[in-house]
Amino acid sequence: xxxxxxxxxxxxxxxxxxxxxxxxxxxxxxxxxxxxxxxxxxxxxxxxxxxxxxxxxxxxxxxxxxxxxxxxxxxxxxxxxxxxxxxxxxxxxxxxxxxxxxxxxxxxxxxxxxxxxxxxxxxxxxxxxxxxxxxxxxxxxxxxxxxxxxxxxxxxxxxxxxxxxxxxxxxxxxxxxxxxxxxxxxxxxxxxxxxxxxxxxxxxxxxxxxxxxxxxxxxxxxxxxxxxxxxxxxxxxxxxxxxxxxxxxxxxxxxxxxxxxxxxxxxxxxxxxxxxxxxxxxxxxxxxxxxxxxxxxxxxxxxxxxxxxxxxxxxxxxxxxxxxxxxxxxxxxxxxxxxxxxxxxxxxxxxxxxxxxxxxxxxxxxxxxxxxxxxxxxxxxxxxxxxxxxxxxxxxxxxxxxxxxxxxxxxxxxxxxxxxxxxxxxxxxxxxxxxxxxxxxxxxxxxxxxxxxxxxxxxxxxxxxxxxxxxxxxxxxxxxxxxxxxxxxxxxxxxxxxxxxxxxxxxxxxxxxxxxxxxxxxxxxxxxxxxxxxxxxxxxxxxxxxxxxxxxxxxxxxxxxxxxxxxxxxxxxxxxxxxxxxxxxxxxxxxxxxxxxxxxxxxxxxxxxxxxxxxxxxxxxxxxxxxxxxxxxxxxxxxxxxxxxxxxxxxxxxxxxxxxxxxxxxxxxxxxxxxxxxxx
Numbered sequence: 029x030x031x032x033x034x035x036x037x038x039x040x041x042x043x044x045x046x047x048x049x050x051x052x053x054x055x056x057x058x059x060x061x062x063x064x065x066x067x068x069x070x071x072x073x074x075x076x077x078x079x080x081x082x083x084x085x086x087x088x089x090x091x092x093x094x095x096x097x098x099x100x101x102x103x104x105x106x107x108x109x110x111x112x113x114x115x116x117x118x119x120x121x122x123x124x125x126x127x128x129x130x131x132x133x134x135x136x137x138x139x140x141x142x143x144x145x146x147x148x149x150x151x152x153x154x155x156x157x158x159x160x161x162x163x164x165x166x167x168x169x170x171x172x173x174x175x176x177x178x179x180x181x182x183x184x185x186x187x188x189x190x191x192x193x194x195x196x197x198x199x200x201x202x203x204x205x206x207x208x209x210x211x212x213x214x215x216x217x218x219x220x221x222x223x224x225x226x227x228x229x230x231x232x233x234x235x236x237x238x239x240x241x242x243x244x245x246x247x248x249x250x251x252x253x254x255x256x257x258x259x260x261x262x263x264x265x266x267x268x269x270x271x272x273x274x275x276x277x278x279x280x281x282x283x284x285x286x287x288x289x290x291x292x293x294x295x296x297x298x299x300x301x302x303x304x305x306x307x308x309x310x311x312x313x314x315x316x317x318x319x320x321x322x323x324x325x326x327x328x329x330x331x332x333x334x335x336x337x338x339x340x341x342x343x344x345x346x347x348x349x350x351x352x353x354x355x356x357x358x359x360x361x362x363x364x365x366x367x368x369x370x371x372x373x374x375x376x377x378x379x380x381x382x383x384x385x386x387x388x389x390x391x392x393x394x395x396x397x398x399x400x401x402x403x404x405x406x407x408x409x410x411x412x413x414x415x416x417x418x419x420x421x422x423x424x425x426x427x428x429x430x431x432x433x434x435x436x437x438x439x440x441x442x443x444x445x446x447x448x449x450x451x452x453x454x455x456x457x458x459x460x461x462x463x464x465x466x467x468x469x470x471x472x473x474x475x476x477x478x479x480x481x482x483x484x485x486x487x488x489x490x491x492x493x494x495x496x497x498x499x500x501x502x503x504x505x506x507x508x509x510x511x512x513x514x515x516x517x518x519x520x521x522x523x524x525x526x527x528x529x530x531x532x533x534x535x536x537x538x539x540x541x542x543x544x545x546x547x548x549x550x551x552x553x554x555x556x557x558x559x560x561x562x563x564x565x566x567x568x569x570x571x572x573x574x575x576x577x578x579x580x581x582x583x584x585x586x587x588x589x590x591x592x593x594x595x596x597x598x599x600x601x602x603x604x605x606x607x608x609x610x611x612x613x614x615x616x617x618x619x620x621x622x623x624x625x626x627x628x629x630x631x632x633x634x635x636x637x638x639x640x641x642x643x644x645x646x647x648x649x650x651x652x653x654x655x656x657x658x659x660x661x662x663x664x665x666x667x668x669x670x671x672x673x674x675x676x677x678x679x680x681x682x683x684x685x686x687x688x689x690x691x692x693x694x695x696x697x698x699x700x701x702x703x704x705x706x707x708x
Contacts, residue, residue: 054090060097064104071108071253076292079108095132099125106144111255113295113331119148130686138686139169140177146184153335155191160584162188167647179205179218186225195233202226216250223249224256227263236270239263258287258296262303269307278307298327298336305343314350321347338364342380349387357387449477504560505567507588508581516579516591517646536633538600539646540590540607541653542570545626545665547586554620561618562625566611573610574603588627589650597633601700604631604668608702612666626702629668630657637673644678655685656697666702671695 055063063085071078082105089101102125109118122144129138142165149158162184169177186201206222209215223246230239243264247257265280281300288296301324308317321344328336345360361384368377381400388397500512520537544550544566551559563586570580570588579591592603612626632652636644644652656669673696674681684690 054093055085055088057094057097060085060089060093060101064100067104067108068251071111072251073254074291075108075111075254079105079112082108095128095134099128099134099137102128111253111293113293115148115151119144127687130683135168135170136174136177139165139173140180142168143180143184147187150184150187150191153191155188156585158184158188158191160587163584175208175212179208182208183222183225186229190225190229190232193232195229199226199229199233202229214251217253217256220246220249220252220256220260222246224259224263227260227267231263231266231270236267239267240271243267254287254291255293255296258284258291258293261287262296262300265300266303274307278304281307294327294330295336298324298331298340301327302336302339302343305340305347309343309346309350312350314347317343317347317350338367346383346387349384349391352391354388354391354393502567502582505564505582507567507571508579510581510583513579513581513589513591520593520646535594535596536600536635537646537649538590538592538595538603538631538633539649539653540592540604540629540631540668541583541650541657542588542590542607542627542629543657543661544586545628550623550625554618554623558618558620558623562616562623565616566625566627569610570607573607595633597637600631600633600670601698604629604670604700608666608668608700612702612705624705626666626705628657628660628665630654630660631668631670632656633671636671636678644682648678648682651682651685652695655690655695659697660699666705668700668702670698670700672698 063081067078067081067085070081082101086101086105089098102121106118106121106125109115109121122141126138126141126144129135129141143162146158146162146165149155149161162181166181169181173181182201182205186198186205189195189198189201202222202225206219206226209219209222212218223242227239227242227246230236230242243260246252246260247264252260261280261284265277265284268274268277268280281304285297285300285304287293288300301320305317305320305324308314308320321340325337325340325344328340341360342364345357345362345364348354348357349361350357361380365377365380365384368380381403385397385400388394388400500509500515501507502509544562547559547562550562563582567580567582567588570590574580574590574592577593581589581591583589590607595603607629608627612624615622615624630653632649634644634646634649636649636652652671656671660667660669675694675696681690681694684694
């Protein structure tokens, strides 16, 4: 089987260190810089030894170490722990980086640290949540962001696209990051890592020959760390086997395996052995496939990577079945099939069922093989129908856009010709001023041309209006998108609404952030077609529940935002109750089924109540609403939480939100429940 394996390097590492004696003097700044340089060089040979030396360095740091040096130490630890597969520990250090950056008001470093949460969601195979989190990070990135932050943003965006099989967009993001690093003399390690990611995209998208070239470029970079070098050799082996250079591919695998074992990268060892087992399965060398599968299972168990464990079990099951040991192999394959079915991984499930049917047929068990084939065909029909519908929708949208562009170009060209013709007619009128008949005829012709030009200009204006509408609207729901909302907020700021002294006699500006409850379960159970229908109907109901002057937009995924300016604070709860009831009172009727739908909301308004020195802008209000939404989610969903009052200054409350959460009593909340669901 050809399972999709994340080309990450993982290792379970236990380090016993002799730290600096308690009585020793703290390291000086010069000593710290020297140690960091030595650790960077050591990481090119052994991530394990570099991490051990870094632990000793951290133990000897003094409290008076400059901020920039302390951040360099922490960022080095994040990289080394990620390379060694200690992902949970890496994310914990990333949170320390974030807290330190917030304390020093370093917005760029804080934004880069928040990318750790995006990578954590990707490791959990939650690309949509990762994209939503990245969008929130991008909203906080300063305009003069440093190159290192821009590189990190484009790299993680490419990782999201690669996870979602949008390989063209992933490649574009990686190449943008690479372009930013071209003139950096000391960025060879980062360029090598990008070459590894680009090679992975080429392998996944069916261009192995380009992947071979990309890995060669990566290996030629100076200062390649151990984990990156092993990953490059591993990806090179995958690409070489795809172009039928099996001997070269196996040699690359063995090189990656040797580096992984020497550097104690158990995760990468499991990935390499899993692909070796897959290669021997395709060669029908089932005994060797069994050996590699068992070793891959042992290595993946050390790092507890579920994807690598599933790959090893699937390969082991097929290796045993290929040797005629059906009863011994079936429990492994059936366990993986059950997990894939539960997670909704349709493509991998189809591949597993296909391989299982071949193995059963090879063993002479034709009835079970036939049942497996029928299940696979059902899956293919369902996924094929969904893919076809999406492709048709995408093609139609592209055709409409091209058609609008073509019509605009034709109208512009026609207007240019008519303008030239009008000029010629005016000249003829002057030349024949004494010929009354000709003058009348020319006047009639000019009038007709003016009429036609006016009609063309009207059509051009209409098409431009359509283009402007589509640029500010969500393509699925027709609601406003973030671009139109940001324009509205810019106009709001220009009219002085962000001034904390603004008159509130006309009401407050209310921000309602909503999230459809259990939307992933709706997609998993009924499919993305039903999920899209739920989004469209929810948008329609939200529009019907608010005033014409209110703005409803799709915030991202299954999240919506309502901006209701000039709202009486005593009527906010009424507004929110009306919104909850409009969505949750009746199920959404789709062609496939009736889907019960509820939403959870968080609400905040400007200016904030109870704050004497309120400098909160609309971003702060949305942040408060997001926190209130989380409270509703954690307390049962189908409800709204309204921020009614802040205790203390807005700056202190917002800082607490970004660090560890607000202190008890610093934010007062009101609760509004949605309609009862009667057990649905």
